[in-house]
Amino acid sequence: MRVTFTVNGREQQADDVWEGESLLYVLRERMGLPGSKNACEQGECGSCTVRLDGVPVCACLVAAGQAEGREVVTVEGLGQEGLSAVQQAFVDAGAVQCGFCTPGLLVAADDLLERFPWPTAPSDDDIREGLSGNLCRCTGYEKILDAVRLAAARRGEGA
Amino acid sequence: MDFLRPAGWAEALAAKAEHPAAVPIAGGTDLMVEINFDHRRPERLLDLNRVAELQEWEVGADTVRLGASVPYARIVAELGGALPGLARAAHTVASPQIRNRGGVGGNLGTASPAGDAHPALLAAGAEVEAESVRGSRRIPVDEFFTGVKRNALAPDELIKWVHIKRATGPQEFAKVGTRNAMVIAVCAFGIALHPDTRTVRTGIGSAAPTPVRAAAAEEFLAAALAEGGFWDSGRALPPALAGQFAELAAGACNPVDDVRGSARYRRHAVGVMARRTLGWTWESYRRGAAGSTSGEGAA
Amino acid sequence: MSEVARLPTGRGQAAGTAGGIGESTLRPDGTLKVTGEFAYSSDLWHEDMIWGHTLRSPHAHAEIVSLDTAAALAQPGVYAVLTYDDLPAEQKNYGLEIADTPALAAGRVRHHGEPVALVAADHPETARRAAAKIRVRWRELPPVTDEESALAPGAPVLHPDRTDGHARHVPHPNIVHRQPVVRGDAAAAARRAAHVVTGEYEFGMQDQAFLGPESGLAVPAEDGGVDLYVATQWLHADRRQIAPVLGLPEDKVRMTLAGVGGAFGGREDLSMQIHACLLALRTGRPVKMVYDRFESFFGHVHRHPARIRYEHGVTADGKITHARCRIVLDGGAYASSTPAVVGNAASLSIGPYVVEDVEIEAVGLYTNNPPCGAMRGFGAVQACFAYEAQMDRLAAAVGLDPVEFRQLNAMSEGSRLPTGQQVDSPAPVAEILRRVKARPLPPERQWETAGGAADIRALPGGLSNTTHGEGVVRGVGYAVGIKNVGFSEGFDDFSTARVRLAVSGGEPVVTVHTAAAEVGQGGVTVQAQIARTELGVAQVVVAPADTRVGSAGSTSASRQTYMTGGAVRNACRAVREQVLALGRRRFGTYHPAWATAELLLAGGKVVTDGGEVLADLADVLDGEQPVDVELPFRHRPTEPFGIESGQGFGHVQYSFAAHRAVVEVDTELGLVKVVELACAQDVGRALNPLSVVGQIQGGTTQGLGVAVMEEIAVDPATGRVRNPSFTDYLIPTILDTPPIPVDVLELADPHAPYGLRGVGEASTLSATPAVLAAIRQATGLALTKAPVRPEHLTGT
Structure with missing residues (x-):
């Protein structure tokens, strides 16, 4: 089947999509956007997190056909000019090791910070709850917490 | 494989009538796992994402009419007052990403004994409104689960609404898993106090082939509360009474040993959860607070 | 900017080198990783690429009576179907140390999930459907699943024709390797004991659970060779195993490291490498293979589960008299790195303590369980879990505080290990224990909110809302461990670095080229x-x-900063010598300092140690070829352990970490919340402090995981894996992982480059027993098994 939807602001189309394919597969293998990651393909790790009409979801659990006509934002769409604040904070805080969980965490963290607009800031428990759907096997999460705290704090700079 | 994309409810019913083997997909949080892992190859998928009614809810005088696809995240955020038990259960579902996508209709459709919504629905009291081109009917949730991952739907039926009794008293839900987030229930327990009818309802998850109510425990408790005049006095419950309730709840289990937990543990844990959730709801009732109890955790 | 390199070599490094060692410089791949552009092995794509898929055994032990691929081959879109009969070379097997693993099953499968056939097709789904059409007739065989069934009279021998080096000295062919370590006179020493403590312990099968699944792309080349892009831990070892099975010389198997989504030991063994190459060479098309999570559980080896028995004696005043220990490690169906894991378990089984009189035996089994091999901590983890439980019991027996007891018996620089090896660099065991103990305890009842309610996120059970404080008891526990660094037992352990200094756009540029696998640890940084x-x-x-x-x-083995770091250092120093020689030749006559002064390279210039600039590097190299040096680096040699005595200078370096765990246990439901997991570790020298702390926190969390939730469940009757998914194999989420404050000590090892100590593994050892000790303190239960399950805590 043919599937057409908007990814990171651009309309994209894929042909000959097998009906059992996930949105994740279409993004990665058909649209040249492998940033969303294929760690578990069962909704248990969050590494494929994308926004679907603004809402963070696991792209592995969205059937490709369900994305028809919708708006998808992937990690590739987070920083339109250079790195976004949350991307920069992940680099600066040492929150990236192997990096396989990073794209999904960034989309989830981006959403989390949106729900705590400056000058509010998420507490550590809020961060933990907000990121509880994203597994990381390398960092022990401490530097990820640092990164989100840093990104939250930096929103105040120059404001 | 075929991918059917009905634009509305009538079209969806027509498609289901024409292709009774078509598998509905809404949040995809169960079905896509089975497809990704090659456990299931339906001939047809019936995408319900475009059916607007399924995304809607309405709070009525006595019941909440909940669209089958209203995501758990919205239940947590918007229905905590009317459906505190279900909101609590929804909050324990998987991960934030899954809660943004999955809904009660899918949980009922899969009819897993471990489905998190089920104990809360059983405790609150609910009817599943199934519809087909032949018409619609309401199935009491107590009669909905017919076996392990089996439900009372006819092949041409789809779940449209779930009519859930609005809370008239405190409700709680607890689930045991070996992880502090993103975990499938080893077992779960839901309880709802219904001061309007002076009854108590319960639901047990993942401790029997289907979600079940702890009928003996409910009857015992209703009788004990009435006898002791507890509803009126608002007295603290004697520990022995809560203990008896817990024991009867554990007795309602018919669990198995599996990789997630032993049968003995499940029975034990259901008892502990029954005692604790009764304590929380009763304390809340005594304070006169309908709705949520003392456990917090932002959504 | 001050960039100073001091000459001659070995005089120590100047502090404050911008972007140099000791700074927390940021990862060079960080930006690509946060934008999603970093190309992992599963992200690769090639024109005309097709997909490979593996058919795996549903049985743990079975004979393949017949195998019919005709229906699969007939599927439209299928390019090839391969079985054992299609293997092109004489060599059919591979293996890290022992080549006992068939590339495809040879008439018999020895574990659940063993690869049986391969399919290449135009789409993953085509390949899956074709694989489902391969008809296999099985005859199931009784599985060997533990020591008893492996060694029983008449037990099926898993590898009847062994020719490996261990076959001669093992007591049974189903024992891969046996390593005793005997020192002193345990029987005599036991008579001095005021108390003897014995214990039996069990350690579950842990999975590395790296997030990037096994994957890669094999591209057939015009010369008949193949280019393979893959995620691995050791490119050259892969190639050494791949090439003979393909029937190719090694130089026709060209490997490039693709982005690695974590490793933790699980990528030491081959997974899809040979398979993708076979399909690519057969079809003449680039072949991509990507495992899903289910397959990944069968695609790599796991941590050896272990059954461990200890006997320790202690004098009335708290000195350990002796130890006897037996460690049985289940290696599963193929050897993988079981021999080395056995060697580690045996040689490190006493822990970082001084015990003169020991009798130790470690054995690794062949069974029909999933193959086990390398995972972070490598044999030292299982032993540490058990000996640390013993330490707490010994302390209790003599009425001493557990930390004081450990400090009383702690080894230090100059101590001898049971292998007879004297530790000749700092061993601050007592100090790291002191540091974690001295840290203030986290406040009690942190779940209580201002309004007197309970924040369930801070309670056992977390979001599942199982307690609002009921049944919750706090416990505190301590543990310390010892891990070797680098390859041991006489292995010729080396790394190679090529360093090139050139001028580009008028500026000096250094290119560092090594084959070291960046798996996330920060080697590139x-x-x-x-x-x-x-x-x-x-x-x-x-x-x-x-x-x-x-x-x-x-x-692996916490070795890359030591080894490849050492290789880069040496190659750089050789480059520097050449550059200075070049400078002396070209400019020496213009300034006497070229001949007389100590010269440094700093800020892209040659300067004297007095700060006088002699030349720009750009001028020294102007018109010259780039200076280009490739050099190997070796650590000092080790020697094998004696076959019966276990004596020998077996390990090159040791690494020490200690933990204090604070837990809150819901004693009624048996659920655990780890509140804090503080660590102190000596790293010799922190080349990148940010990365060092990240390694320690990551290792700690994997130790936490196996303490309370992680275990591959294998059905003891059938040998089948029961939980190959992230739904049922649970790893810690951010809500399960507490604050992990880290105290980094830098006591230089004089034998190592920059004094550094390998940092990757030590924290994985002590985290698990510390958490268990804390749970024991909270519950009063003996708890002899990791992971601890709610059933263990509730007696159900």
Whole structure:
């Protein structure tokens, strides 16, 4: 089947999509956007997190056909000019090791910070709850917490 | 494989009538796992994402009419007052990403004994409104689960609404898993106090082939509360009474040993959860607070 | 900017080198990883690429009576179906140490999930459907699943024709390797004991659970060879195993490291490498293979589950008299690195304590369980879990505080290990224990909110809302461990680095090229830091790792900063010598300092140690070829352990970490919340403090995981894996992982480059027993099994 939807602001189309394919597969293998990651393909790790009409979801659990006509934002769409604040904070805080969980965490963290607009800031428990759907096997999460705290704090700079 | 994309409810019913083997997909949080892992190859998928009614809810005088696809995240955020038990259960579902996508209709459709919504629905009291081109009917949730991952739907039926009794008293839900987030229930327990009818309802998850109510425990408790005049006095419950309730709840289990937990543990844990959730709801009732109890955790 | 490299070599490094060692410079791949552009092995794509798929055994032990691929081959879109009969070379098997693993099953499968056939097709789904059409007739055989069934009279022998080096000295062919360590006279020493404590312990099968699944792309080349892009821990070891099975010389198997989504030991063994190459060579098309999570559980080895028995004696005043220990490690169906794991378990089984009189035996089994091999901590983890439980019981027996008891018996620099090896660098065991103990305890009842309610996120059970404080009891526990660094037992352990200094756009640029696998640990960061420090050049490029340069050895055993770091350092120093020689030749006559002064490279210039600038590097190299040096680096040699005595200088370096765990246990439901997991670790020298702390926190969390939730469940009757998914194999989420404050000590090891100590593994050891000790303190239960399950805590 043919599937057409908007990814990171651009309309994209894929042909000959097998009906059992996930949105994740279409993004990665058909649209040249492998940033969303294929760690578990069962909704248990969050590494494929994308926004679907603004809402963070696991792209592995969205059937490709369900994305028809919708708006998808992937990690590739987070920083339109250079790195976004949350991307920069992940680099600066040492929150990236192997990096396989990073794209999904960034989309989830981006959403989390949106729900705590400056000058509010998420507490550590809020961060933990907000990121509880994203597994990381390398960092022990401490530097990820640092990164989100840093990104939250930096929103105040120059404001 | 075929991918059917009905634009509305009538079209969806027509498609289901024409292709009774078509598998509905809404949040995809169960079905896509089975497809990704090659456990299931339906001939047809019936995408319900475009059916607007399924995304809607309405709070009525006595019941909440909940669209089958209203995501758990919205239940947590918007229905905590009317459906505190279900909101609590929804909050324990998987991960934030899954809660943004999955809904009660899918949980009922899969009819897993471990489905998190089920104990809360059983405790609150609910009817599943199934519809087909032949018409619609309401199935009491107590009669909905017919076996392990089996439900009372006819092949041409789809779940449209779930009519859930609005809370008239405190409700709680607890689930045991070996992880502090993103975990499938080893077992779960839901309880709802219904001061309007002076009854108590319960639901047990993942401790029997289907979600079940702890009928003996409910009857015992209703009788004990009435006898002791507890509803009126608002007295603290004697520990022995809560203990008896817990024991009867554990007795309602018919669990198995599996990789997630032993049968003995499940029975034990259901008892502990029954005692604790009764304590929380009763304390809340005594304070006169309908709705949520003392456990917090932002959504 | 001050970039100083001091000459001659070995005089120590100047502090404050911008972007040099000791700084928390940021990862060079960080930006690509946060934008999603970093190409992991599963992200690769090639024109005309097709997909490979593996058919695996549903049985743990079975004979293949017949195998019919005709229906699969007839599927439209299928390019090839391969079985054992299609293997092109004489060599059919591979293996890290012992080549006992068939590339495809040879008439018999020995574990659940063993590869049986391969399919290449135009789409993953086509390949899956074709694989489902391969008809296999099985005859199931009784599985060997534990020591008893492996060694029983008449037990099926899993590898009847063994020719490996261990076969001669093992007591049974189903024992891969046996390593005793005997020192002193345990029987005599036991008579001095006021108390004897014995215990039996069990350690579950842990999975590395790296997030990036096994995957890669094999591209057939015109010369009949193949280019393989893959995620691995050791390119050259892969190639050594792959090439013979393909029937190719090694130089026709060209490997490039693709992005690695974590490893933790699980990528030491081959997974899809040979399979993708076979399909690519057969079809003439590029072949991509990507495992899903289910397959990944069968695609790599796991941590050896273990059954461990200890006997320790202690004098009335708290000195350990002796130890006897037996460690049985289940290696599963194929050897993988079981021999080395056995060697580690045996030689480190006493822990970081002084015990003169010991009788130790470690054995590794062949069974029909999933193959087990390398995982972070490598044999030392299982032993540490058990000996630390013993330490708490011994302390209790003599009425001493558990930390004081450990400090009383702690080894230190100069102590002898049970192998007879004297530890000849700092061993601050007592000090790291002191530090974790001295840390203030986290406040009690942190779940209580201002309004008197309970924040369930801070309670056992977390979001599942199982307690609002009921049944919750706090416990505190301590543990310390010892891990070897680098490859041991006489292995010729080396790494190679090629360093090139050139001028580009008028500026000096250093290129560092090694085959060291960057698996997330930050090796690429550290290599660049070393080059900046040694060559005083700001701009350093770390080239992609591939097999065009000599072997770097494995990214395992906490060894890459030591080994490849050492190789980069040495290559840089050789480059520096050449540059200075060049400078002396070209400019020596213009300034006497070229001949008389100590010369440094700093800020892209040659300067004297007095600060006088003699020349720009750009001028020294002007019109010259780039200076280009490739050199191997070796650590000092080790020796094998005696076959019966276990004596020998077996390990090159040791690494020590200690933990204090604070837990809150819901004693009624048996659920655990780890509240804090503080660590102190000696790292010799922190080349990149940010990365060092990240390694320690990551290792700690994997130790936490196996303490309370992680275990591959294998059905003891059938040998089948019961939980191959992230739904049922649980790893800690961010809500399960507490604050992990880390105290980093830097006591230099004089034998190691920059005094550094391998950092990757030690924290994985002590985290698990510390958590268990804390749970024991909270519950009063003996708890002899990791992971601890709610059933253990509730007696159900």
